[in-house]
Amino acid sequence: MTGKTPGEKTMKKLLEIGKLIVLSMFIANFSLCSSSAGAGEKISITGSTTALPVAQRLAEDYMERHSEVSISVAGTGSGDGIRAIIDGSADIGNSSRDMKDKEVKLALEKGIKPAKQVIALDCIVPVVNSDNPVTDLKIEQLRGIYNGKIRNWKDVGGNDKPIVTVSRDSSSGTFEVWQEKILYKDKVRPDAQLQASNGAVAQAVSGNKYAIGYLGIGYLNSNLKALKVNGVKASFETTKTKVYPIFRELFMFTRGEPTGPVKAFLDFVKSPKGQKIVREEGFVAIN
């Protein structure tokens, strides 16, 4: 009588996710196997989920140009990317943070001298509705807004109106930057609206004149007003020169200085063609 209930549907969605995971494992396996059948070179990349989409596109593009090379890319988290370099389970470890002293020490103990390459800059820009008179906020003010201490626009030089904070989901890499550069140890206020993507943040902020949000520099559009931070306007230039404060570097770590196919791939990543992909994925190019 009941047919498909929403409960079953949800379960099916979950199973879908499970299937996708299994399927992607199969595909990853298959591509590994097929390459070992040929005489090709294999490069395995793992680590940061923030860098995953750009690493995947770089790998695909590189493999199109060099059919003899097969690259597998996995997103497991920055810590895992660094660990993979130390224990040798991957050729390249992606990370959205630098190595900690502890990790460097561990690597040296194992006789490995990790080499790091900056491949892109992840620049995050606070945005408000274009009707909002506020143009410039200090980092302390942004922290107050996001931890809930500042709740009215008049406290930061705006109108006497409530502040609606829009944030990214706490699992996203964009949120991680915000946590690290703005919130430090504080928790984001519980009534912050958590949106699942940069696009959803843009939509929520452009549709609400009381809202403030933040997104990757690649996602700015004309319906939003980008705020200056500490008086500095976010741009590719100010990010590269490190004058603009809210950004982080994305790294690819290797075991010792890269050689052979790994070096060739990293050279491609840093080349204008590779950096074009970096820009297309919403990051700031390094050159």
Add this chain to the structure above:
Amino acid sequence: MTLTMGEGDVQMSTLSAGGNHASESTTRGVELKVQEGISKYFFLAAASTSLLVMALIMIFLFREGLAIFGKVNAVSFFFGKAWYPTYDPPEFGILALIVGSVSVTLFSSLVAIPLGVGTALYLSVLAGPTVREYVKAAVELLASLPSVVLGFLGMVVIAPTMQELLDIPTGLNIVSASIVLAIMAIPTITSISEDALYAVPRDNLEASYALGATRWETMSRILVPGALSGIGTAVILGMSRAMGETMVVLMVAGGAAQIPSSLFDSVRPMPASIAAEMGEAPFGGEHYHALFAIGIVLFLMTLVFNLVATYISTRFQQKGASTL
């Protein structure tokens, strides 16, 4: 049980064929029986597929979800107010998410029940054939709208308009999410209620009219009470649909994991949390297991809804000429 019986049938007919293969009519009989046996197996297999899939889903869901309780105590999981799954140390309290789901479900049923049941009553009692045709088509069309389209409508039209008109901090709140969920639940409620109303015996209605009762009296004292079990089922199924809906609440409810203090606060219903966070939760980590555990909660809640619906429809079944 059914399986072994089917096997027996086929074997017996084969035996009788072996004893008397000269007779053409018997051969035909055997063919028919074999055919019947095969079709029985086929449909049995088809029916067991959904059972099997359901069982697999449940095993998978419970295996992945229950793992969280090894690391987080159940009381702080269900009654903790802080949902900070990625902090160090993480906090996995889903009370705000449960309250979020319950609040949008309840408020949307407040909107959807009068509209859905009212539409059904109008269609079955008052509407002329032409109007009925059009209204029914519109309701069916409503049912076929993809939820992402409705979510988009809520996000781009309803939320900004509501915020502008009422001058509230945000339009992405319980009310706007509930309105969109109600739009989705109405077709379910209307079509099941309408079936229930049609199932009330015409004799009863005619008897009522014959005794001089007005249309309103007949409707309120004969028709609705007679169809009450079906309407109850319709309402519960509509609510269960609202409870499990993902895309709309992800887009329109605002996504704030807080316990709301007003109807115009943002909330983060459970399906929204799962959908938004599953993609980035490290595979096999605590966060991943916590999301599956939320899935279990959601599953149990909709299961309860469905059990209640079944209970209502059997317990309060109308005695007499017709039932739903």
